Amino acid sequence: MAHHDDPAWEPAYARRSECMKASEIRELLKILEKPGIISFAGGIPDPKLFPGPAAAKAYVDALATPKSTGVALQYSVSEGYGPLTEWVARRMTAHGVSATPENIVITSGSQQALDFLGKLLLTPGDTALATLPTYLGALQAFSAYEPRYDTINPERGNRTPQSYREAASASAPGAKVKFCYLVPDFANPTGDTLSLDARRRALALSHELDIPIIEDSAYSALRFDGSDEPSIQALDVEQAGSLDASRVIYLGTFSKTIAPGLRIGWICASRAIVQRLVLIKQASDLNVSVINQMVIHQLASNHIDSMIAAARLHYRKKRDAMLRALSAHMPRNITWTRPEGGFFTWLKLPERVDGAKLLERAVDEAKVAFVPGKAFHHDGSGSNRIRLSYSLPTIEEIDAGISQLATLL
């Protein structure tokens, strides 16, 4: 018997709930379902690249015998499925960071890694360093642990270590700068890549402040032009002598190279840090779905290099279409970034234009969606910026959508 006029009851929430807001991106996923909207919103991989038949084969293989079924559908250790942590360690080693499975913990995508690192490192009032703008999902994950944010700018130059320290301790008694978060390759939201000098500058600051760098490499496999820079972790391991002596915590994911729906990523770090993260994984959700780890292991072992090659070609064409369409349709007072990889370009609108208000008009009048820039700014600025993702729409939709959007500007 439901009486819909009964008064709703709500508990007293934790203090942190004041810091937890809905993500504009996640709300926008719902707009995607509206027919007729061309979406430049979510950082969503193109499902045309998903390995449907190979994944189906891998699921069937995982369930082929009672013995393998007994592993695939059972609980498991929190560290991750052994063959997968071994594969990831070999992959990290091939990319310049000599790692063993004890340096790896498997997570439910990189988003869970961000949550775990907030949980591991942040006491309320502590300072997290990040660029302005930065990935809004990272801000969401960290904000649950009630940090203060401060801005680094490794490309143009950071403030002095002393100035970061003083600002941190002034904000709360005993509060410290706890980590520096970076997306060095084809960053979300700007598409920008940090130069080698900027990587070294970020690393120097982390040494001076004696803090870890969280290196989020979500898009790094998807380079279209130019040449790879070494990861910040590889630079630090070279300098420190070993991964166990390094202060860089590297986040990898299969979401952009294989598919996001299996929810599998990893953290590569010193064994001491990984041991702590395994405890957090235990307490948070025990372990990542074993069958999904088995399937990702099989897909990665057999197909990842050809999948990455195909993804680079596919998204490169879309990036080209986006830059072509912006040049063709946008008025002169609007500028944008030219990403060498990844999913995003970042537009600077005239000062008077508010990205959130533009979105409302864009959805209604131009049938186009994107993400307003403000959510990527931990200081509340950025209202005249917008993020455009070219990963999901077709080349025809990119041209049509940008043309329609330009009519509003």
Place this chain on the structure above:
Amino acid sequence: MAHHDDPAWEPAYARRSECMKASEIRELLKILEKPGIISFAGGIPDPKLFPGPAAAKAYVDALATPKSTGVALQYSVSEGYGPLTEWVARRMTAHGVSATPENIVITSGSQQALDFLGKLLLTPGDTALATLPTYLGALQAFSAYEPRYDTINPERGNRTPQSYREAASASAPGAKVKFCYLVPDFANPTGDTLSLDARRRALALSHELDIPIIEDSAYSALRFDGSDEPSIQALDVEQAGSLDASRVIYLGTFSKTIAPGLRIGWICASRAIVQRLVLIKQASDLNVSVINQMVIHQLASNHIDSMIAAARLHYRKKRDAMLRALSAHMPRNITWTRPEGGFFTWLKLPERVDGAKLLERAVDEAKVAFVPGKAFHHDGSGSNRIRLSYSLPTIEEIDAGISQLATLL
């Protein structure tokens, strides 16, 4: 180049890290892999019951077309896969709680639900009420949010509301009693079930303290004898008039009825609470693996009642074998619970016997594993208790293992 004599570097961790310890159960999962050990340790379902072929079919179906693959392997909304939240809402309604999909959020097993509720409700120093003993995974999840624990005893009688309130506010400035955690059916670790009177008493206390009850129903489908009591949520909804007016937050899981390896559970609560939990899901790991939600939806729709019936018969035989073996082999100064369902019996050893030391001897000398009781006690007591799970070993192993264990006592 790894130089293994480089000094390891560690960051300054969050204050909460002092509260996060390794679970004895999770460590024991590693013992399971040692050949020749009979394990009464983990609360592990018997893989003989896993629906291997039906799951394989469901995975193949989810990946049968490009369109379904594009859903199965993509990101999704944080609430959960629509057809699954609808199925769960109908199931809850059939069990006495009139629910809609807006009352449901899908989680990565019940463990993640426990983590989310700690995150939602606990400011450091707040009080969580729990029975003594209680599920150690819940203590692990909550402890990351630095609570104080206090003890309720709904079966024998609670303290006065005023006494709980005073103890909470004495522990830290502004600290409050925030929730009451209960496993009413075939509890982990005791196997005990709360009587109807005890359920009403717990509910009365939660009303007097104006706090939610977290009702963890992990084992409730697995009743062997006797008859079901109504869930505490059903009792509260009847009294409050609707789920939105109720203060009970119900945790369900498919881990014990279908399989744990897909990592799928749910929370059923008022829409206001569910909306908050969806934000937490977003920030924590975006969404549960869509393909696993599709597979669980297909398995639950087609097979759950026959699977539950089979599981009841299967585990009932094992429970009977366990009680028979305990009666046959254990000395008179040892007592145990007689569960009407679930996976566990709970032994009281003589005062002088330490369960943790007994475990060391049991693994070495008797080739038997179990979980020492102390980890289930938030006050550090319980060293002469042990938890025996009969879910995984065969009937022959149960008899042999208990016989071997008894030689040490």
